[in-house]
Amino acid sequence: xxxxxxxxxxxxxxxxxxxxxxxNRDYKRSADNFQKAGDLFxxxxxxxxxxxxxxxxSKNFSRIGGERNYHRAANVQRKxxxxxxxxxxxxxxxxxxxxxxxxxxKSELKTKEEFATENVCFAFMCHFVIGEQEEAINSIKRxxxxxESDIFGEHILMKLVHNLSNAVLNKNEQYIxxxxxxxxxxxxxxxxxxxxHHAFLITYAALKTSFSLNLDEKEFERDVLIDLQSQLDTxxxxxxxxxxxxxxxxDSLSITNIEFNISDNLILKEKPSISTEIEFxxxxxxxxxxxxxxxxxxxxxxxxxxLTLSINKLFQYYAISDTKQLKIxxxxxxxxxxxxxxxxxxxxxxxxLQVVVSNNSDGDAMEIEILFEFPxxxxxxxxxxxxxxxxxxxxxxxxxxxxxxxxxxxxxxxIKTTVSFKDGDGNSRGxxxxxxxxxxxx
Numbered sequence: 001x002x003x004x005x006x007x008x009x010x011x012x013x014x015x016x017x018x019x020x021x022x023x024n025r026d027y028k029r030s031a032d033n034f035q036k037a038g039d040l041f042x043x044x045x046x047x048x049x050x051x052x053x054x055x056x057x058s059k060n061f062s063r064i065g066g067e068r069n070y071h072r073a074a075n076v077q078r079k080x081x082x083x084x085x086x087x088x089x090x091x092x093x094x095x096x097x098x099x100x101x102x103x104x105x106k107s108e109l110k111t112k113e114e115f116a117t118e119n120v121c122f123a124f125m126c127h128f129v130i131g132e133q134e135e136a137i138n139s140i141k142r143x144x145x146x147x148e149s150d151i152f153g154e155h156i157l158m159k160l161v162h163n164l165s166n167a168v169l170n171k172n173e174q175y176i177x178x179x180x181x182x183x184x185x186x187x188x189x190x191x192x193x194x195x196x197h198h199a200f201l202i203t204y205a206a207l208k209t210s211f212s213l214n215l216d217e218k219e220f221e222r223d224v225l226i227d228l229q230s231q232l233d234t235x236x237x238x239x240x241x242x243x244x245x246x247x248x249x250x251d252s253l254s255i256t257n258i259e260f261n262i263s264d265n266l267i268l269k270e271k272p273s274i275s276t277e278i279e280f281x282x283x284x285x286x287x288x289x290x291x292x293x294x295x296x297x298x299x300x301x302x303x304x305x306x307l308t309l310s311i312n313k314l315f316q317y318y319a320i321s322d323t324k325q326l327k328i329x330x331x332x333x334x335x336x337x338x339x340x341x342x343x344x345x346x347x348x349x350x351x352x353l354q355v356v357v358s359n360n361s362d363g364d365a366m367e368i369e370i371l372f373e374f375p376x377x378x379x380x381x382x383x384x385x386x387x388x389x390x391x392x393x394x395x396x397x398x399x400x401x402x403x404x405x406x407x408x409x410x411x412x413x414x415i416k417t418t419v420s421f422k423d424g425d426g427n428s429r430g431x432x433x434x435x436x437x438x439x440x441x442x
Contacts, residue, residue, distance in 0.1 A: 004044060011040035015053065022060065031060035035076060042083065051083035058103075067107050074104035078119060085126075085191035088314055093195075094126030098139065105146055113151050116143070121157035122192060125199040128164065131308060131316030137165060156182055164199055168206045168317075176203060180245060201240060201248035202317045205309070208236040211319035213303055219327045223362075225269065226292045228302065230321060231285035234278070250311055253280035257308035265295040265328055266302065297425050300326040330424025331363035335393070337370070337417055339436045342402065346441050350382045350406045353438075357390065357419075358398035364424040366392040373416040378409045379438075407440040414438070 018033035038053030054076040061073035081096035101119040104112045120143045127136035140161070144152060152158060160179055167175035180200075185193040210233045220226060232255075240248050254277045260268055270291035278286055292302065303323035310316050335357060342352040359365050368390035374380070384403030393399065407413060415438055420430035 007040050007044055008046075011037045011044070011049075014040065018053075018056065022056065027060040027063045031057050031064070031072075034060065038076070038079065042079070045086075047083040047086045051080045051087070054080035054083065062103070067109075070103055070107040071109050071112075074100045074107070074115070074119075077103060081119075081122070082189050082191035085195055090126040090130050090314075094123045094139075097123035097126065101143060113147055113149050114155065117147070117152050117155045118157055118188075120152075121155070121161050122195060124161045125195050128161070129195070129198045129202050129315045131318065133165070133168065133318075136161075156184075160196075161199075164203045167203050171207065173207050176200075176207075183245075197246050197248060198315060200243075200246040201250075201311065202315055204240045204243070204246075204248075205237060205250075205311060205315075206317045206319075208239060209234050209309065209317075209319045211305070211307055211321045213305065213321050213324050215302070215324045215326075218325065219329060220294050221331045222265075222294045222297055222328055223331075224294050226266075226294065226302075228290045228292065228324075230288045230290060230305065232278075232288055232307065232319060233285050234280040235283055237280050250280065252277050252310075252312055254278060254310045254313070255307050256310045256316070259306040259308075261304055261306075261323075262292065262302050263300040265298055265300050266326075267293045267295055269293050294328045297328050297330050300328050302326065331361060331395075333359060333363035333365040333393075333395075333421065333423045333429065334361040335365055335368065335419055335421060335432075336360050337419060337434060339415060339417075339438070341438070344441055345407060345438060347407055347410050350404050352402045353405055354400060354402050355388075356398060356400050357393070359393040359395055362395045364392065364394060365421045365429075366424075366426075368393065368419065368421040371418040372403075373418070374405075375413050375415075378413050379405055379407050379415070382406050407438075410440050412437045412439050 014033045014037035018030045018037060021027075021030035021033060034053045034057040038050045038057060041047075041050040041053060057076040058073040058080065061069040061076070077096050077100040081093045081100065084090070084093035084096060097119045101116040101123070104116045104119070109115070120140065123139055124136045127133070127139060160183055163175040163179040167173060183196065185196045188196070212231050214229045214231060215226070234253060237250055237253070240250060258271060262268065268290070270289075272288045272290065290305075294300070301323055303321050305321040307319040308316055309319060337358075338356045340354040340356065342354055345351050355370075357368070357370065370388040370390070372381075372386045382404040384401075388401070390399060415436045417434050417436065418431045419434075420428070420432070423429055
């Protein structure tokens with residue numbers, strides 16, 4: 001029988017005893033046997049079984065109660081967290097670290113606040129490496145009021161998590177440079193050491209990735225498509241593998257989600273179909289095309305757009321773009337005006353003249369004012385007015401009316417028209433002038 005087989009057989013015996021004692025409510029002996037079994041399976045790198053053993057160990061110590069057992073429960077919960085880290089189950093590890101901190105703070109152990117602070121920080125890092133940055137910060141805030149000494153703020157791990165968070169939020173590597181030489185990951189277990197490496201990986205990845213929007217135009221009419229090209233630059237990620245203190249191997253990078261922040265007068269029409277993985281170390285940018293349709297007029301914005309990126313299908317971080325400020329306007333309204341005699345104009349005889357005003361565009365025209373000017377003493381208005389106000393004309397709409405005029409001279413007589421209006425955005429347009437020659441016969 002080989003060594004590993006002997007260890008596994010011994011672990012199985014201890015596990016059976018632990019379950020027997022627990023069924024008989026002998027929680028002390030059950031806890032002792034679960035813990036020994038957990039240590040053996042941990043040695044075999046069977047971390048899933050080991051984690052379960054440590055979980056039941058903790059439960060039994062908690063059932064017994066008392067200051068010493070709260071301390072022992074906290075220690076094995078931290079071991080369970082380490083098993084989850086080695087299984088890359090960061091969410092479950094986070095919960096264990098969180099419970100461990102709460103458990104140890106119930107004890108009277110002199111070093112309980114230092115021990116609890118370490119667990120709070122490792123819980124933060126578990127949040128952090130799977131892209132739960134806001135939750136990570138909130139987890140720190142939840143514990144702050146439970147500490148009496150200054151160690152919560154002064155501990156080197158607490159300073160580390162603050163600096164990692166600030167580096168990502170402010171896109172400033174100086175925060176890492178201020179702390180990195182003071183970090184001694186070898187003080188902690190292999191699993192916790194790896195977690196610190198992962199936290200640095202996510203921080204550097206966020207710093208080495210840039211995402212920008214390329215849009216030069218700032219003004220668009222409503223109901224048009226905006227083709228926006230964005231650039232994702234990941235070429236500097238390869239530098240992380242060469243880091244002197246915290247090198248990390250990146251095998252794959254993928255975009256798993258895209259979140260859009262756009263104003264209400266824009267509609268997302270098309271986002272890129274992104275392959276599962278992207279070539280993260282290529283020179284130049286990855287071009288990600290987006291299409292938006294403009295809606296109603298007014299101020300508008302595109303961005304920030306947030307990409308969720310996954311490293312090695314385990315860790316997540318974000319690339320956040322800049323914001324583009326836009327203005328959406330109504331299409332320019334174009335008014336046409338025409339004067340059409342309804343019978344042959346004859347000198348010294350009244351004749352009807354039809355006025356046709358048309359909106360030959362896709363834009364609205366409002367508060368339209370039309371003014372007629374006749375040659376002095378040559379043409380007189382017999383019925384109608386020299387000025388006309390029209391409330392509005394919709395796109396491709398027209399309006400007609402008839403005025404009655406009389407000419408006292410023959411030949412070509414000019415009629416001057418002046419048009420003013422407001423477009424769909426309320427901007428004043430005009431005045432626009434036009435001369436219509438009117439031929440008067442004998």
